[in-house]
Amino acid sequence: MSLLEIHDLRKRYGAVDALKGVSLAVERGEFFGLLGPNGAGKSTTINILLGLILADSGTIRIFGEDFATRQTAIRRRMNVAAAFTSLSGVLTVRENLKVYGGIYGVNNLNAKIDELLERFEITDLANRKLQYLSSGQHTRVTLCKGLINDPELLLLDECTLGLDPDIAEKTRRALQEFQREKLTTIIFTSHNMNEVEELCGRIAFLSKGEILRIDTAARIKGLIPQQILEVRFQPGEDLEAVRHLDGGFSPQHTGDSTFRFVLDEPETQLDAIMQRLVQTGARIADLQMTRPTLEDVFIKVARGEI
Amino acid sequence: MRSSLFQELTCSSSAIWGLVYKFVCICYRSLDRIFDIIYWPVISLMLWGFTSTFVSATSSVAGVMEFFLGGAVLWSLFWRAQTDVGTFILEDFWSRNVYNMFASPITSLELFLAIAIIGFLRCVLSFAFLSLLAWLLYAFNIFHIGGLALGAFTTVLLLFGWVIGIVIAALIFRYGLRIQVLAWSVGFLIQPFSCVFYPLESMPRWVQVIAVTLPTTHVFEGLRHAIATGELAVAPLLTALGLTILLLIASLLYFHYALLQAKRLGLLTRFEMA
Ligand SMILES: Nc1ncnc2c1ncn2[C@@H]1O[C@H](COP(=O)(O)OP(=O)(O)O)[C@@H](O)[C@H]1O
Ligand SMILES: [Mg+2]
Numbered sequence: 001m002s003l004l005e006i007h008d009l010r011k012r013y014g015a016v017d018a019l020k021g022v023s024l025a026v027e028r029g030e031f032f033g034l035l036g037p038n039g040a041g042k043s044t045t046i047n048i049l050l051g052l053i054l055a056d057s058g059t060i061r062i063f064g065e066d067f068a069t070r071q072t073a074i075r076r077r078m079n080v081a082a083a084f085t086s087l088s089g090v091l092t093v094r095e096n097l098k099v100y101g102g103i104y105g106v107n108n109l110n111a112k113i114d115e116l117l118e119r120f121e122i123t124d125l126a127n128r129k130l131q132y133l134s135s136g137q138h139t140r141v142t143l144c145k146g147l148i149n150d151p152e153l154l155l156l157d158e159c160t161l162g163l164d165p166d167i168a169e170k171t172r173r174a175l176q177e178f179q180r181e182k183l184t185t186i187i188f189t190s191h192n193m194n195e196v197e198e199l200c201g202r203i204a205f206l207s208k209g210e211i212l213r214i215d216t217a218a219r220i221k222g223l224i225p226q227q228i229l230e231v232r233f234q235p236g237e238d239l240e241a242v243r244h245l246d247g248g249f250s251p252q253h254t255g256d257s258t259f260r261f262v263l264d265e266p267e268t269q270l271d272a273i274m275q276r277l278v279q280t281g282a283r284i285a286d287l288q289m290t291r292p293t294l295e296d297v298f299i300k301v302a303r304g305e306i
Numbered sequence: 307m308r309s310s311l312f313q314e315l316t317c318s319s320s321a322i323w324g325l326v327y328k329f330v331c332i333c334y335r336s337l338d339r340i341f342d343i344i345y346w347p348v349i350s351l352m353l354w355g356f357t358s359t360f361v362s363a364t365s366s367v368a369g370v371m372e373f374f375l376g377g378a379v380l381w382s383l384f385w386r387a388q389t390d391v392g393t394f395i396l397e398d399f400w401s402r403n404v405y406n407m408f409a410s411p412i413t414s415l416e417l418f419l420a421i422a423i424i425g426f427l428r429c430v431l432s433f434a435f436l437s438l439l440a441w442l443l444y445a446f447n448i449f450h451i452g453g454l455a456l457g458a459f460t461t462v463l464l465l466f467g468w469v470i471g472i473v474i475a476a477l478i479f480r481y482g483l484r485i486q487v488l489a490w491s492v493g494f495l496i497q498p499f500s501c502v503f504y505p506l507e508s509m510p511r512w513v514q515v516i517a518v519t520l521p522t523t524h525v526f527e528g529l530r531h532a533i534a535t536g537e538l539a540v541a542p543l544l545t546a547l548g549l550t551i552l553l554l555i556a557s558l559l560y561f562h563y564a565l566l567q568a569k570r571l572g573l574l575t576r577f578e579m580a
Pocket of ligand 2 (some may be wrong): 042043044157158
């Protein structure tokens with residue numbers, strides 16, 4: 001039994017078909033990514049899992065129980081941190097966390113709050129009113145709230161939005177540490193490919209309310225086997241031989257003295273092509289291998305090319 | 307997919323503690339909420355104090371002072387109860403906290419018990435303060451009408467105040483902050499029909515028809531009766547209490563329905579509402 005099972009979830013807002021039958025299963029302890037462009041339906045999925053939005057149809061089982069009828073009990077064991085949401089502005093950071101600690105029934109609350117503030121390096125903000133915090137500080141307080149009850153299932157909706165790169169990096173580290181310590185199951189939405197690739201084991205590609213593919217980042221990238229080799233030669237070299245390189249490499253002349261080779265089977269082809277290039281006698285100035293990114297795959301998958 | 311009403315009726319003391327703690331923090335952190343308890347009731351007390359001083363000096367009707375001041379003190383109790391429920395629920399809208407609040411495991415029952423606790427405390431504070439002030443400024447002792455009568459009047463007013471507050475909050479959940487002004491005006495609409503400062507029989511027929519359906523009318527009629535005769539008219543008060551309890555249940559059901567509707571339409575996650 002999976003920790004979370006979603007079956008054929010559908011949601012329509014007036015004329016907008018936000019989810020067109022989403023099904024997925026997430027196992028205990030997974031760091032699961034929900035990746036997709038803006039408007040794909042990531043937040044809608046998360047909000048339905050929180051009971052903030054009612055789906056039109058479909059079933060959800062969390063911790064083996066039916067979400068629709070056992071919501072209150074299930075929600076005690078979950079939590080969320082989402083961009084653009086806030087806590088009470090007139091309350092201080094500590095007061096806000098105490099409120100949520102009470103709501104989620106947390107034991108040893110003060111110690112828990114201290115631990116979380118330290119984890120996200122905002123201990124000095126404890127007694128500041130929320131309304132006076134910057135958006136990055138705010139985001140981290142929201143994360144503390146999300147971890148207050150040591151949730152078994154944690155939903156993170158674009159939770160690093162608005163953080164500067166340094167803090168975003170620290171925040172990702174803190175989340176990873178937390179996840180390893182507590183074996184939390186995390187569902188992480190983002191439209192940032194690098195972030196998702198770095199953090200998540202499996203990834204679901206969501207586009208226009210449909211899941212296009214679910215797999216690990218490595219295997220998803222394997223969907224595009226090609227790698228691209230770019231070679232720049234020293235200025236003034238005679239490149240006629242390169243242009244007519246045999247062995248079926250079909251070089252593309254892309255700039256003054258630069259050529260591009262698409263390798264369908266890089267492991268076997270790379271050695272052969274390098275030897276031939278050396279034989280031409282043209283002196284090489286620079287080399288670059290480009291591997292496909294998740295983004296490349298995503299674009300191809302979304303266009304139906306894979 | 308349905309979220310059952312039954313789930314909303316469970317409650318945990320720690321969640322209620324969390325919510326009450328939030329409301330208490332809001333009360334002392336926000337100047338508005340302190341003003342609520344002191345400023346507005348005092349203004350109303352001064353207004354009716356001066357009016358009744360003038361009228362009782364120029365009119366032959368007995369007990370004018372008691373009618374007006376008793377009405378003013380009790381009305382502000384109703385007003386306090388009603389606005390507290392509304393503002394404490396809406397506080398989350400104003401600070402964009404609705405998302406996190408309603409994603410948490412709080413149930414409607416916990417929310418209302420917490421609001422009832424804080425609302426009750428604030429009403430007691432406000433009432434004690436006003437009674438004292440009325441006594442100091444105008445030598446008017448509201449406790450003269452008797453403990454039982456006072457207890458009955460305040461209970462009905464408190465509960466009916468909550469009914470109106472719940473309806474206001476439900477309307478705003480369902481239709482968004484853009485109907486705020488309309489929602490709050492529901493409270494104002496009650497006053498002229500409640501016969502706070504004038505007897506029911508002095509009203510035009512059509513007003514009377516509406517007035518008798520309001521629990522508040524029976525309270526203020528009862529107040530004047532108690533002041534004039536020193537007795538408590540029990541039957542109309544019991545009717546008013548019964549009516550109020552029915553309305554309270556209905557308003558809670560309506561709130562539940564409005565919340566469900568808001569979840570269907572995806573309104574709780576639309577931040578431009580706030
Ligand atoms: N509360 C809502 N009311 C109406 N339409 C919504 C609401 N939330 C999302 N939508 C629409 O549903 C689609 C999916 O949105 P969303 O789930 O927020 O996507 P994502 O989080 O992937 O960017 C979008 O077209 C969006 O405009
Ligand atoms: Mg989103």
